[in-house]
Amino acid sequence: MDLRRKLEILADAAKYDASCASSGGQRRDSLAGGIGSTTGMGICHSFAPDGRCIALLKILLTNVCVFDCLYCVNRRSSNVPRARFTVDEVVRLTLGFYKRNMIEGLFLSSGIIRTPDHTMEELVRVVRCLRLDHGFRGYIHLKTIAEASPELVEEAGRYADRLSVNMELPTEQGLATLAPDKTLPAIRRSMGQLHRRIEETQAERRAPRFAPAGQSTQMIVGADGADDRTLLRTSDTLYRRFRLKRVYYSAFSPIPDTSHALPSKAPPLVREHRLYQADWLLRFYGFGVEEIGGAGGMLDLDIDPKMAWALAHRDHFPVDLNTAPRETLLRVPGLGVRMVDRLIDSRRHRRLRLEDLGRMRVPLRKITPFVVTADHRPTRLLDREHLRALLAPPPEQLSLF
């Protein structure tokens, strides 16, 4: 099989992993030798027609897999064509693309061949060759195979910027039905091990390097019955217990050769979007996980979760932009973290008026019902029953067909 065909199969097989970050961790350059750099800020070198960032060469070493996770295009029972890269092929592709400034680095994962240890060994061989034989200083994200031996994980962490173990589904029951070869305790054990090593390395300056950009994970949305509340609670625990850098949510997507055990319809992509918004509220806006989302355990698809919270807590509003503390401003719909800090800077110099907000490009239509400025106070608006209708985007026009 030629290299081009392999690349086609093994990139196709890897694309359902949503992670694309190439940021964080050490800063490196190649002034003293080698090739490549990391600036701390990832760069998207292209965008796919699905709107997703292309920063890394995201491929599998092989899509042969002895596991049978039903949502996965690579499960052993699937009839997709199989391929396998040699170590040298991955190295050559990575360096070739990198030197042309097409990528920030490599995202390498693999189907489980034979045993977790055997698979992990193969992955480590690739990154060892890149780092040691070629002096590659670009970004490397390596999938860690749950239940691989600690020595292999240790070596992986020495070469990789980021390691990740995928959670896939938030409940034991979901895993049992859809990913019968995986278990929650094993996944948690792997995450716990990574967490321990990352912490140790950070505590000790002279410790050998271990995954300086931390660990992340991914959960699949809409393949099992788990609701948004369950997903968010899981994320919240992962952030707090294992200090994960990111949880990715990947709306279950139709794949070639679908299993009949899966829902025939993909969840709306907007659900995934709302989960990301809620996830940000957890991490950067001081929201508790139980505050987000309605009684039904699902996020509102029509309006963003902060707006939904505000509409359900009208007694917290209006907020005076000239006096309210930062944590209160963070709860105002339409105000992002950066904007809040700019408002705080600005109000040291002036009493904020609507025209100031306009100049700072605050979304006025969204925010005016919730705030007080020197020249504005919402009166009836907050009480109006149809505030929600006013703020929710108009329903999509039906097209005549």
Add this chain to the structure above:
Amino acid sequence: MPDITLSHPADVDGWRTAARRLLADGVPPVSVTWTVAGEQPSLFADDPAPLMEPPTGTVRVPRRFVELADMALRHSDPERFALLYGLLWRVNRDDRGVLHDPADPLVRRAESLERAVRRDIHHMTAFLRFRAVETADGDGGKDDDGPYVAWFDPAHHVVEAAVPFFVHRFAAMRWSILTPRRCAHWDGRAVRFSPGVTRDAAPDGDALDDLWRTYYAATFNPARVNPAVLQTNMPKRYWENLPEASLIPDLVKGAAERARGMVEAAPTAPSRFGRAVERTRR
């Protein structure tokens, strides 16, 4: 009425020297005219002023101003020199804190120049592509150190500001970056700048373009097609320079059909491999 002539469009150092001098002499912003050598002089220019001596005393400005000016002065807006001097005047004369007031109209204008320049630099680091010229094997082997040539068409005068990124990343390679404004050449040790050139001075393709297109098409998930987001993040003006861009129209057009195909396809029987493994694991 002092007429300051800067040596090139991104002459930040020249501007700083002149601005310090003017400030020390108490020359207010309204009475200064700024021009770039070789560009259209302003209508009422006096005789060019003699080369400026830097003033002896130092002018102290907040660090934030230096940062802001260093970016904003690379914008293509012909007013940028005057605008930044106006701001410097205010910072120095009466209002040190003004820089921290994003609602101030002058600060806001300077910040929007700064933003545009940062964005341009970012786009340059993202969408510039090196192409290998005359290598024996153009497949990324160990000896594949160049020379490489890249073409890029920045919207502002950002070549000098973007070059350190490429030096840090590709120090071991030899490369040239060609643009219509200015060119930069790295020989493994030092950077040399030269005047801008036209598009036809740069090579068009590279041996790896085909593999990259293969990757691009394969990493795209047709079930999530969203060309609007693609275009916001990767503006069309860069497409000409990106080998993968020629695929976009067809990938978008065929997406719905492919996604429907996947949903409608009847489930197949487990693969032979799958059944074999199944037996051993039971």
